[in-house]
Amino acid sequence: MPPAQTNLLQGTLDLLILKALALGELHGLGVSRRIEQITRGTFDVGPGSLFPALHRLEAAARLASRWGPSENNRRAKYYTLTAAGRRQLDVETGNWKHIAIAISYALEAT
Numbered sequence: 001m002p003p004a005q006t007n008l009l010q011g012t013l014d015l016l017i018l019k020a021l022a023l024g025e026l027h028g029l030g031v032s033r034r035i036e037q038i039t040r041g042t043f044d045v046g047p048g049s050l051f052p053a054l055h056r057l058e059a060a061a062r063l064a065s066r067w068g069p070s071e072n073n074r075r076a077k078y079y080t081l082t083a084a085g086r087r088q089l090d091v092e093t094g095n096w097k098h099i100a101i102a103i104s105y106a107l108e109a110t
Contacts, residue, residue, distance in 0.1 A: 013045065013049060013050075013053050014053060014056075014057060014062075014088075014092070015089070015092045015093070015096060016035045016038075016039070016043065016045070017031055017035070017050075017053055017054065017057060017063075018057070018062065018081060018085055018088060018089040018092065019038065019089060019093075020034035020035050020038065021063065021079055021080060021081045021085070022081055022086070022089055025078050025079065025080045026078065026079060027068075027070055027076035027077060027078050027079070028047070028050060028051060028054060028076070028077060028079070029070075029076075031045075031050060031054065031079065032044075032045045032046075032047075032050050054079060057085070058079070060084075061082055061084050061085075062081070062082060062084055062085035062088050063079045063080065063081060063082060063085055064079070064080050064081075064082050065077050065078060065079050065080075066078050
């Protein structure tokens with residue numbers, strides 16, 4: 001049984017988008033599907049959250065985009081990580097690992 005879907009903590013969505021795109025170029029719906037896949041169904045990102053985050057990351061030069069046909073031959077915007085996006089992914093990954101360890105310590109405290 002998959003875990004219950006969880007609301008994203010603020011700031012987590014950007015990290016998940018960067019991670020999803022580290023695996024290769026995707027259009028918006030593909031990013032959402034990849035996030036659901038890599039989180040084993042825990043996060044289901046809707047367009048109301050996803051597209052503003054994609055635009056914000058693109059404006060911050062973390063992502064680059066191009067227009068192309070989707071798998072059903074419709075026009076879609078494809079996103080890729082920039083060098084700055086890869087650096088940001090590394091920084092955020094380290095931050096989250098540190099936070100996860102600290103939370104684990106707190107939960108194990110007696």
